[in-house]
Amino acid sequence: MKRIVLSLLSTVSAVVLLFGYHTSTSGPAATAQAPVGASLSTTSTTTSSGGAGGSGAGGSGAGGSAEGTGGTTVTGGVAQTRWGPVQVRLTIDTTGTITDVEVPQYPAGNREDEQINSYALPVLVQETLDAQSADIDMVSGATVTSDGYIRSLQSALDQAFS
């Protein structure tokens, strides 16, 4: 098990951006938009399939379903998230078009996870790096498909460590 890392990132001149980054931990202003993001992300925790079972979330998948005038309303279960309870309800008309989305329950406030923010700022590297010189574990990119995988940076990383 050897790493292919040949030169440390510290030998590359990196630009750490320092401008006004705040951790958005505090205050009502910071939470003003929170419900939107929270509801988007936490609906995914309401799915029950996937093998992990319980997960402590109080949610179920699409729970109630009721015929209303002009369509169907599907209400997701209430998921207990770290931001508080979240629930999503959508209305679908007879042609299958979503005509309304409501968020009947969302957290009023939040405790921001500082751990995520305090480490998650991208650091620009002044010279582009390749797999041989970047001390990286995984690649995030838009071109990562099975077709191109064999020639990809990710493929090099996967092989180097196995």
Next chain:
Amino acid sequence: MITTAAPVGRYVDHVMGMPVSLALRGRHTDDRTAQRAWAEAMASLHEADRVFSTYRVDSAVSRLARGELTVDQCPSEVAEVLALGELARRQSDGAFDVRRDGVLDPSGVVKGWAVERAARPLVALPDTDVCLSGGGDLICRVASPDSPPWRIGIEDPADPARVVAVVPVRCGAVATSGRAHRGDHVVDARTGRAPDGIASVTVVHAELTSADIDATAAYAMGRDAARWLRTRPRRTGLVVWADGRREVVP
């Protein structure tokens, strides 16, 4: 040469036309427990493919698009994914839309959502750090605050063999959208055209589902990408413009 402190277990497989790469550090890297969790993760992705693939004529989404099923006749996660798509459409002022010219294609929501769901058995591994990538969108977890962060390279949209930035992530998600992703398939739903002036958008957020949606929505907005991303709560990101300039969104 550097000797490694923590051995990393690596796994690769393919589903939905994308490679799935897994890295594990800690107690369960290559034992039966780790292998079982990996198998569960892949099974979850195959299940998502059966339900959501627009390439499979018999998937629930394909049947829904043809009008053979209604939403509430589909597995419940279909309604969930459609709701996510609808919220994204509203939040992006219509730039992101799972329907175009009346044709349903929720693929822009499904990938991040499916990878996030698939990661659950892996994240549940005790005392184990996890980094799971589905086609370049990934989830990171570490078992202890003392664990080193996963170091995620952000691909250079002009040269996929290179990275333009590195983001260290302990617990969180990273998603990237760009024009190179299976051709020119991301368009601004308001104009039907490929966005202008932009090469890729990377979003870092607590959860992959919304990171992936936001990366796609921001990319679809073209020159407005960075401005819009700044309005999104608790995200950071990187925009690479068509001329190669890189802009960190704090």
